[in-house]
Amino acid sequence: MNLSVISVGFVTGLAVVTATAWLGAVLIACRRRFGFAAATALVAAVLTVVTAADVVNAYYEYRPTIADVFGLARWTTLSSRQVALLTAPPSPSSSLAAREPNAAAAGRPRHAVLPVGQATRRAVAARGAVTSVAVTDGQTSFPVGRVLVYLPPQxxxxxxxxxPTVYLLHGSPGEPADWLRSADAFHVGAELAGAGHPLILVFPPVGRSWSDDSECVDGAHEAVETYLIQHVVPTIDARFRTIPSRNDRSIGGLSAGGFCALNLGLRHRDLFSAVLDFSGYTHPTHQGGMAALFGHRPDLAAVVAANSPDRYAADLPALPPTRVFFACGAEEGGIAAAMRAMAATLGARGIPATMQRFPGGHTFAVWRPALAAALDWLTGVEETSTAPAIARPVV
Structure with a gap:
């Protein structure tokens, strides 16, 4: 199921099969076997749609493998109950022997009653796991969202x-699992953990649907900023062993999520000490315009300005200390120029910002290495490979 569907060979092969199907339909029609010709043409039409979709998929590197196309996880997943089981301190009362001392005598294997198999336990101990938690805003402005969470092996x-915790916001169109399927966040997190820099990575939904472009603002139809800041962050701190301080909390995003991260990170510097912006604009964008996003309101201009980093960054104070990582593709000229200008503005305000460019355009071919580079930068791996682990004991 890890077969690549975005390789040149796969896309070319799919195109050849499609062309062959169309040729077969024509040849069958020439023999006046119109029923078979129609059926073959229908197959060819379906293959044409599939091929066109895969060409687009290959360009963006959105669903790299067969497993990704069908929504199958290529990473270790655990339920909340399994996480609780694997992280509970051992005690005689919770041991299998205490709960069922006669299991072996009864002819039942001891591991049969465990909800987590040994292979999964080994995988979790080696590379960590992904779980999920439901978070709602308690109102009707935003539905219950399944927030995905990567937990390192430590x-x-x-x-x-x-x-430490890093919140990663997906783009539009998009969904939380994009970070795992397309940006390889599970592998990046596992590699960092293996190098002694374990992080909790959080992937929340930032829209009601795959195509919802909320810009992560409190808009006319949904209060996404409130959902993320007042509900997701407190829930994650309550449910998981995070370090619940701004110095150990960062926010990042890609494309529309990159704007979200920049805007929320700068608007809520009391919560986040670092911002990771991958190919994000420096102001909100919406297909229907700002009135469609924020609603028709008398203070629309002021609300837009308050959510446009390129308009308010020049007035930001230097404290609390915040640092920003910008990344974009070498082919993203307009975004790169906006990022350079924003980095200069932030630097003038005493907010250090760095920028990296990667080969490619507005695709996961850029965002995948950008994520790895940004987390290296965040944890100090780029400065030294012998830095101490940043996991801290409970106090």
Missing amino acids: YFTDPTARF
């Missing part, structure tokens, strides 16, 4: 440790 091997 989360399970050291039940006394707490960890």
Whole structure:
């Protein structure tokens, strides 16, 4: 199921099969076997749609494998109950022997009653796991969202440790799992953990649907900023062993999520100490315009300005200390220029900003290495490979 569907060979092969199907339909029609010709043409039409979709998919590198196309996880997943089981301190009362001392005598294998198999336990201890938690705003402006959470292996091997947290916001169209399927966040998190820099990575929904472009603002139809700041962050801190301080909390995003991260990170510097912006604009954008996004209101201009970093950044104070990482593709000229200008503005206000460019355009071919580079920058891996682990004991 890890077969690549975005390789040149796969896309070319799919195109050849499609062309062959159309040729077959024509040849069958020439023999006046119109029923078979119609059926073959229908197959060819479906293949044409599939091929066109895969060409677009290959360009953006959105669903790299067969497993991704069908929504199958290529990473270790755990339920909340399984996480609780694997992180609970051992005690005689919770041991299998205490709960069922006669299991072996009864002819039942001891591991049969465990909800987590040994293979999964080994995988979790080696590379961590992804779980999810439902978070709602308690109102009707935003539905219950399943927030995905990557937990590093140290989360399970050291039940006394707490960890820094990075919130990663997807683009539009998009969904939280894009970070795992398309940006390879599970692998990046596992590699960092293996190097002694374990992080909790949080992937919340930022829209009601795959195509919803909320810009992460409190808009006319949904209060996404309120949802993320007042509900998601407190829930994650309450449910997981985070280090619940701004110095150990960062926010990042890609494309529309990059704007979200920049805007929310600068508007809520009391919560976030670092911002990771991948190919995000420096002001809100919406297909229907600002009135469609924020609603028809007398203070629309002021609300837009308050959510446009390129308009308010020049007035930001230097404190609390915040640092910003910008990344975009070498082919993203307009975004790169806006990022350079924003970095200069922030630098003039005493807010350090760095920028990196990667080969490619507005695609996951850029955002995948950008994520790895940004987390290296965040944890100091780019400065030294022998830095101490940043997991901290519970105090």
